[in-house]
Every structure is written in C-alpha cells, then in structure tokens.
Amino acid sequence: MNIYQFLTIIWSRRWYAILLFLITVLTTAVVSVNLAKKYTSTTALVIDHRGADPVTGVDLPAQLMPAYMATQVDVIASHNVALKVVKMLKLQDNPELKLKYEKAKAKSAIHDWIADSLLENLEVEPSTTSSVIQVSASANDPQLAADVANAFTQAYIQTNVEMITQPAKQNAKWFDEQMAFFRTQLEKSQQKLSAFQQEHGIVVVDEKLDIENTRLIELSHQLSESQAKTYELSSRRQQLVNSAERGISYDSMEEVVNDPLIRDLKTDLARSEAKLADIAMRLDRNHPQYRQAQAEVMSLRNKIRSETKTVLRGIESNNSSSRQRDQTLTKALAEQKSKVLKLKQQRDEVAVLNREVENAQKSYDNAMQRSVQTRMESEISQTNIAVLNHAIAPEKPAKPKVLLNIILSMFLGGVLGVGFALVAEFIDRRVRSSQDVLDALGLPVLGVITPVQQKGMLVGRLLPWSNKAIDSTGRLLRKLD
Template structure:
C-alpha cells in the first residue's frame, strides 16, 4: 500500500475520522471542565554551605553539592517534617481532610495519614546549578496550597536546626558527665599536692632549695678555709715538735734562740717587751760585773733580775708554743665539725631535691588534670552553645503566595492532546473499517486485487475529472 492509497482511504473515511475526533475532543473537554481545580504554590529556599562553624569558628569541609542537596530533599519529604506541618496548620481539624480519612482501612491515626497525604502532593525541585530548592504543593484550595508550602519551608528549617542541635545536646550531656569526673581528678591531684607540702612543711620549694644550696656552698667554703688554716697550724705544730727534738742536743744558750724564728713568738708583744727588759738587764749586769765582785749584793741582784727575765721569757714562749698546739687541735676539731655539718647539709639538700622531684611530679599531675578539665569545660560550653543555637544555613528566598490561577487541569493543553489523540483514534478506526470492508478505490487497487490491466477510468461527471483518474489511458 502506497501513500496515494492511504490518502484515498483517509479521504473516503473522513466522516468516521471527524466523528471520532469530535467525540474524543468533546469527551476530554467535558472531563477536563468537570475535574476539580488544583492550585500550585511555590516557595523557594536557599541552602548555603557553611565553610566556618558559627559557634566554634572551626573550618568545615565543603560538601558535594549534589549529594548534599539530595540529602536536603529527603529531609524535606520526610514524615517528620510533614507531621510538623500538620501540627503547625492544625490540619487534623480540617473538615475536608477529615471527610477523606478512612479509619477502617488506615491503621494509623489521622495525623500520620494527613502527613502522608501532604507528601504525595509535595514536589521538591533542587536546582542543578545553584543551591536553591523549590517547594511546589498542589491543593484544591489556593490559600491552603500557599500555607502548606510555607509551612513545609518553616518545618524544614526547624528540623534542620534540630538535626544540628540534637547531636550537640547529646555531646553536651556526655561532656557534663565527663566534666564531673575530670573535676574530681583535679581535686584529688590538688589535695595530694597540698598534703605533701603540709607534711614536709614546704611553702615555696624553689626558694628553700636555693637557700639550702647557698648554705651548702657556704659550709663548703668555710671547710676549705678551715682546712687551709688547719694545715698551716699543723705545719707550725710539726715545726715546733721538730724544734723541741733539736733542743735536746743544743746548749742552753742555743735553746733560748731556737724559737726565735717562730712567727707566734716574733709576733708576741709581751715576749718582745720581756726581751727588751732582758737586754737592759743584761747591759746592767755587764756594767755591774765590771765594777763589783760576784759576791756583791748589786751583782747578785742584777744577775737575779736577768735570770728572772729569762725565766719569764721561757715561760711566755712555752705558753705561745702550747697555744700553737692547742690551736692546731682546735682547728682539727673545727674541721671535723664543718665536715659533719657539710655531710648533714648535703643529705638535707639531696632530700630537698628528692622532695622537689616529687613536688614536680605532683605539680605535673595537677597541670595535666587542669588541662583535661579546661578542655572538657571548653568543649562542654561549645557543645552546649551548639545545642541551643537557633541559626541555620537555610533561608527562605521567596515565600509562597496564593496562586491566582489554577495549575490543573490545563484546558488548552488537554484540548490539544485530545485533538491529537482523536486524530490518531480516527485514523486507526478508518484503517480498521477499511480492513473489515475492503473496496476498490483506485486503478492500483484493481490491478493489485483483480490482477487485470486497467484500460481507462470513466468519471461520473464529464465536466469534472475524477480526483484519482489517470491523465492518460492505460492500454
């Protein structure tokens, strides 16, 4: 079947096609006019992705826009948000919705049923090139459609804040529990440090250690000086002993002069005074011995005076020599006392250093406990602020307004579709009728169906040629 045959068939069945087209258009138009009107209200939201946390100030990693917006769409169409809308608008008290609720076939309560009904009529359209989300809600009442669309926007923002605040609230409660634990640890560390200081009488450890170190250095210096002095005293004592041994083999005249070189003898004022008196007594005795005989009273008196001075000098020298030995013994005893004091001071300093190390350990425990407590306090305050935060990264760009014209049904679109559908049905019915009642409508049909050549085509009207007549006779 060629295109010319198709046109002939359609032209022959034109009344059937027109009838079906008119019936289809009339039926769809009547149904469209009888359909209840649906109004669509649109609210626009802007979802901004924060790069910095508004509470803590910490940087937040940017999320993938597609997945993030997809998550927000799922939140908007969630049952939780829809229930908030029902409670916000008190839709359970709506008479129209109450009539449509069938408690026998729906197991839940009316609140959940209305929420699911709202979700079915809600359309969420995220933008592909921006962070704008559009909420379209259709309803028979134009005001209701606008109210529900705005309510979904507000309920979504509230839910977003709750989703941020709920984990922060749980974290804040956990940090509060941990805060009491860290506070107890801090108090225990502080009490332990205080008890140790009271037990050992420590107020300022560093100053006490410095003072005892200074005392140790002073005792060490005194011991060194004392040992030097003792060494000197022992050297003089040894020199004196050596001199005494030599005196055993010296003459009486030499014995008196053997101690002349000793420093203490030379520095003794009394000895030097006696030596001066002795020199004068010897001079007097020499003078008297020239004038008188040894039995003369003046001679005896001068000799006795000279001998008395020599005895005093010897006694004084012996006293000086004894003092040298006593001083050496005293110096040794002083060295022993200083050495003992030095040992005691060293032990005291070592004990203080051990206490200082213990104090350092206890102070470190207090510092660590304080650090843990401060960190826990900071996180507790931060999470508590986050749990009570009412900020959101979502804002209403354009609130939904009450639509002036209905969005459904679209009469013009439905009529155009009915024309297209009626045309297709008419053409289809024309072909079906042609198959059921096949006729010869052209020379081509005669040649194909009967298998005989066509000699010519006679028109019913002489003045008017047939539409499908051949211009030349077929021989």
C-alpha cells in the same frame, strides 16, 4: 517502501487516520476538562550558610555546601516534618480526609496516612546556583495548597532548630555529669597539695631552696678555707716534731719569731745581757749588782722559754681546733646537702602535685566551657533559614493543563492514525501504484489508466514515468520474435 508509496497508503486510508486522530484529541479534551483541578502553591526558603554559628562561631566549609543543601531537601521532604504539618493544620480532623482514609482502609494511623499523602503532593527543588529552596504543595483547594506549603516551611524551621537543640541538650546533660567528676578531681588534687605543703611546712619552695643552696655554698667555702688552714697548721706541727727530733731550737720558727711578746722579751734579754756583761767587767760575780743582773737575765730567758712553749702549745691547740672545726663543717655540709636534696625532692613532688592541680583545673575549665556552650546551643531559637516568599493561594489550577494535553494528544493522535493506517495496509495489502506491481509480480508496467471523467468516457493516459517501461517491453518483444 518509498515516500510515494507511503503517501499513497496514508491517502488511501486517510479516513481511518483522521477518525483515530479526532477520537484521541476529543477524548483527551473531555478527560482534561473533567479531571479534578489541582492547585500548586510555592514558597521560597533561603539558607544562609555563610553566617557563622551564633555560639561556636564556626563557618560551614564551602566544599560541604552541596551535601548540606541535599540534606536540607531530604529533611523538608521527611515524614517527621509532614507529621508536624498535619498537627499544625489539624488535618486529622478534616472530614473529607477522614472519609478518604476510611475508603483507603490503610493499616497505618491517620496521621501517618495524611503525612504520606502530603509528601506525595510535595515537590522540593533546590537552586543549583544559589541557596534558595523552592517548596511546592499541591491540593484540590487553592487555600489548602498555600497553607500546606507555608506549614511545611514552618515545620522545617522548627525541625531544624530541634536538630540543633536536642543533641545539645543531651550533650549539656552529659557535660553536667562530667563537671561533677572533674570538680571532685580538682578538689582532691588541691587537698593533696595543701596537705603535703602543711606536712612539710612549705610556703614557697623555690625561695627556700635558693636560701638553702646559698647556705650550702657558704658551708662548702668555709670548709675549704678551714681545711687549708688545718693543712697549714699540720705542716707547722710537723715542723715542730721534726725540730724536736733533731734538737733544733724553736727560736727560728716563724710563730716564735713573729710573736710580739717573745720579741719584746728577747729585746729585754739582749739589753739585760749587755748590762750583765758591763757589770761583769767592773764588779765581781759575787757582787749584789752582778747577781741581780744575772737573775734578771735568767728570768727573761725562762719567760722566753715559757712563751715559746705557749706558742708551741697554741700551734698544737689551733691544729686540734682546726681539725674539729673541719669535722664540724664536714658534718654540717653533709646535713646541708641532705637538706637541699630533700628540698629538691619536695619541690619535685610539689611540682607533680601542681601539675595534677593544673591538669584537673584545665579539664574542669574545658568541661565548663563546653557545658556553657552546649547549654547555650540547647536554648537557642535562631536558625540560618529564612522565608523568602510566603505561599499564596493560586488563582489558576496547575493541573490539568488542557491546552498542553490537547497539543500532546494531537501529536499522539497523528502518530496513532499513521500507525493504524500502516498496520491496516499490511493486513489488507493492495496494489496502489505501478511500483507495487513491479515489487509484487516482477512484470514491467506498460501504462497506467487513471479514471478521468470526460463526456461520459474513460480516456486512457500514459503516465510520463511509464515510457521507460513501454520501451523496455517493446525491446523485449522484438527479441522474442
């Protein structure tokens, strides 16, 4: 089918197409005018996601913003928010809605039924480039539409606050229970530390340990000096023993030589011996002066021997005393070491107890901080949502849109009219052009006679486009001859 055939068919059945077109347009216009009018009122909300939380100070990450906005849209269009709207506006007491509820014979409660009806006439549109959300409500009454839109915003803000405070209240209650447990643990740790310090008389462990360490170092130094002295005295004693075994005189020993008394006695002895020698040259040995001088020399020699023995006994006594002192210092050093080790052990135990107290205190402080934070969150009444524009009662209905419906019905009526003309043509096929003859019979067309009224006669007129067909027919007849 070419365009000429198409236009021929449409022109031939134009009255059917026009009739269907008019029926469609008129029907649409009548229905649109008689439809119940619906008014739509819109309110705008701003969600300030850049603001920090008033309690925690935590900002919402930018990458979570799309999901956050989508969540807010779902919250606004939730059944919970719709129930709050029903209660705010007391729609369950509306006689018209009660009548509709009774006619609907719904199985759910009237609150739920009205909430579902409100959600069916609610539209929530978030902005793709900003943090604004448009909330539109539709109703047969313009004021009701505005009231429902505003009520949805208030219910959403209230729900948003509840979503923050209700979990916070539960957390606060749980943290209060944990606070009692951590407080008990802290008190037990402190009591355990205090009991240990009182039991061992510990005031300042590190200071006492430093003192005992200093004393341990002093004792170690004293023992080293005493052992060195004992070694020296033992060596002197061994020399005395060796000298006694060999019969060597003790006069050459350092202790004897350096003894001041023996040195004075030897000086007096030398002087007395010189005096005795002088008297022996002048007097007889039986002379009283000689005997006196001799007795004096003998006395001095006895004193020297006595003092020498005293010095030797002193060496022995010093050696014994030094050994005893070594034993005493060794015992004291061992006791001091044990005391220092015990103090170190006590210090370690006190450190462990202190760490337990510190950990218990830290746990208690963290629980206290979280408890205060959650308690503040449970009592918060602020939100990051603000109403940008309140809904007002619209002056014109949003539905039905009569002009738009008529325009669409004109397009639809035209399509239906053309379609009906084509269907009718296919059902009742007719020859309307020379091309139809060629297509249907396969015969060449010699000419086309069109009805032209001229002086009561029909005059045949060859169409220009049929000349080719006449020529081809003539050629075909000549060939047959």
